[in-house]
Amino acid sequence: MSRYVLNDRDTFVRQAVEGLEAAHPGLVRMHDDPLFVTRRVPARGKVALVSGGGSGHEPLHTGLVGTGMLDAAVPGAVFTSPTALQVREAAQAVDTGAGVVMIVKNYTGDVLNFRIAAELLEDRHRVEVVIVDDDLATTSEDESAPGRRGTAAVLAVEKICGAVAETGAPADRVRDLGREVVARSATLGLALEACTNPMTGTRSFDLGPDQIEFGVGIHGERGIGTRASGTAAELVESLVRPLVEHLGLRRGDEVLAIVNGLGATHSLELGVVLREVRRSLAGSGIAPARSLSGSFVTSLDMRGFSVTLTALTEDLIELWDAPVRTPALTW
Amino acid sequence: MTTDDTRLTGADARAWLLAYADRVRRDVDELTDLDRRAGDGDFGWNIATALDRARPTLTDIPDTALPPDAFRAASDAHLGAGGTSGPLFGLWFGRLAQGPGEPWSGPALAHAFQSAVQAVCRLGNTDVGQKTMVDAMVPAVKALEAEPLAPAWRGAVARAARAAADGAEATRDMLARRGRASYVGEHARGVVDPGALAVAWFFQAAADTRAAA
Structure with missing residues (x-):
């Protein structure tokens, strides 16, 4: 516990x-x-x-x-x-x-x-x-x-x-x-370790050392399947491919890629994930025009991450780039 | 202020809601028991706590107040409740709180309750026959509307109380398709919906105020 x-x-x-x-x-x-x-x-x-x-x-x-x-x-x-x-x-x-x-x-x-x-x-x-x-x-x-x-x-x-x-x-x-x-957006996430509810002290599910939970949300619930873990590149590919397909992204499209830590995932890990997301997209000829990585939409102390892709337009890029000043996001 | 006792005043609405709060506090175990058999058991506690929260605000409402003032106090207390039924009751009372800013005749009352139940059906994504609070609310409104020319609010509400009680009783044999009871399916057959029962108690509480007066 x-x-x-x-x-x-x-x-x-x-x-x-x-x-x-x-x-x-x-x-x-x-x-x-x-x-x-x-x-x-x-x-x-x-x-x-x-x-x-x-x-x-x-x-x-x-x-x-x-x-x-x-x-x-x-x-x-x-x-x-x-x-x-x-x-x-x-x-x-x-x-x-x-x-x-x-x-x-x-x-x-x-x-x-x-x-x-x-x-x-x-x-x-x-x-x-x-x-x-x-x-x-x-x-x-x-x-x-x-x-x-x-x-x-x-x-x-x-x-x-x-x-x-x-x-x-x-x-x-x-x-x-x-x-x-x-x-224009879609998200998929996976967990290496479930979160613990501070009210009850219980962990929402258990995974073996070589397992990940695929398709988790942000409330500690199980995803849509327990799978074998893999390298960062393999894990990212399993998330990005369905997103690209769902959004109907094609060669030359521009996207916003958000790599989001689920609470207890280290910045080092998120950095690697973003690198792999960009490589995966580049492999399909899709341009990650804007990228963001960090823990923004967390699930208590869950270890894992999600990838969000948003198909961009020139207008959306301009609005994304506009100044923002908040405790968690500033540019 | 009118002394015409055929119209619902703010003081009447205050007494009505306080009588309802008393009834729920007295019989909260019955609501909890019903909800344990058909849901997760938190309904009675949520509603009783909300009404207890409303009580001091209601008590402070002056005799010169209008019906919306009293219903607003009930609404705010329910809107602060958890679960699904609490906020839906908050919506119901909240729409009543948007009713006319003068004493209410029978027809004005019917109109206000009609608008309120429509909002509950829409946002609760439900209608009669699904074993929910609206199974008592809708028949009550129909009873209120039955005699549009009868001006006295008490007679109209007494008829609504009978219709709401019948409507609540009719939920006993319904299969829930909305709300928490839908998860337990056939297990909730034979159990009156606690939300509908609370609505029946609400309309009945108006009669209790006359008995006390």
Whole structure:
């Protein structure tokens, strides 16, 4: 059983947010009861971007509040949706009249609470919702199924929507662009070791020393198969090939490649992974026009990584390159 | 302020919601037991905790308040709850809180509850016959709408309470297709849906306020 550094389970998330604010006092501000995070200096005259979800995925979403990205982030308990009350209060706090775009990862609880908040805000606020469902491992033909999970592509959605919102774009334009990024993105992940739930102290599954779990999400659940491990090049190839196929990428296409650590994967490893992603893409004649590697959308202390590809256009490249200043992402 | 007692005032709504909170607190074990047999057992606790949270806010609402003020207090408390049913009740009360800013006649009440249940069906992605709270909400609205010209809210709500109780009872033999009970399938047959039962208690609570008055 692994251990976490914490005082007590009930205050774990709140105290972590206090620390985030203390580390970045010029960027973010914590609001208590209900808990949410906003920019320290509110942005006026632009669409407000609000995101959130269960905790345990840090630096997502609280670490992505700031200029060029989110206006507010709403953290739930570990792996648990924030409440509709938190979402409503956060959205009300940051809407300066241009409306709100909510960016929501596709999980039943998150979608329900954000949609309820949106519905109740609509008599006084313009609210649009973008659902992020990029995880290729959970593709299903079943129409009654909840659909694909939302994972690391949310980073691209928040960055690009954040950049276009800063230009003063109206809410429907920000929403449409968010949906376009979702449609152009796909993610696959794998784990070398499961994560441990800080509430229960239990590890979500066990793997042998030569095994990986393929197609994991970001809540410690099993993926779609336990496979033999391999070299970085082999593991990356097993992720990139289905992504390229799903997105219908062709020779000459330009993509954004995001290598995302799932919590306990070392920077050295992520560096090698990004190198292999670029080599794999280059082998198919696809240009990784923009790349990013780091632990952004984590699954507590899971050892593993995901690869997200987003098919780019000139407009999307420009928005990706636009300045951003948040605790976790700055350029 | 009107002294016309055919219309629902803020004070009436306050008393109604407090009576409902009392009923849920008193009989929370029944909800928990039903939910253990058909779900994961957290429904009663979530709802009772939400209503306990609403209680001080409700108590502070002045006699001059309007119905939306009372329903807003109930909504906020439920919107802060976990699970699925808590936020859906928050939505239901939240839509009531967007009702007219004056005392409500029977028809105004019917209209407000109609709008509220539509939102619950839409966002809960459910409809009658799926063993959920809307199996009590929808019949209640139909009863409220049955006599559009009858002005007195109490008579309309008494009819709604009977319809909601019948609707809740009818969930006993339903196979759940939405919500947590859908995971246990046939095992939930024979068990009344706790959400529908809570809705029936809600409408019944209005009658309890008259008894107390």
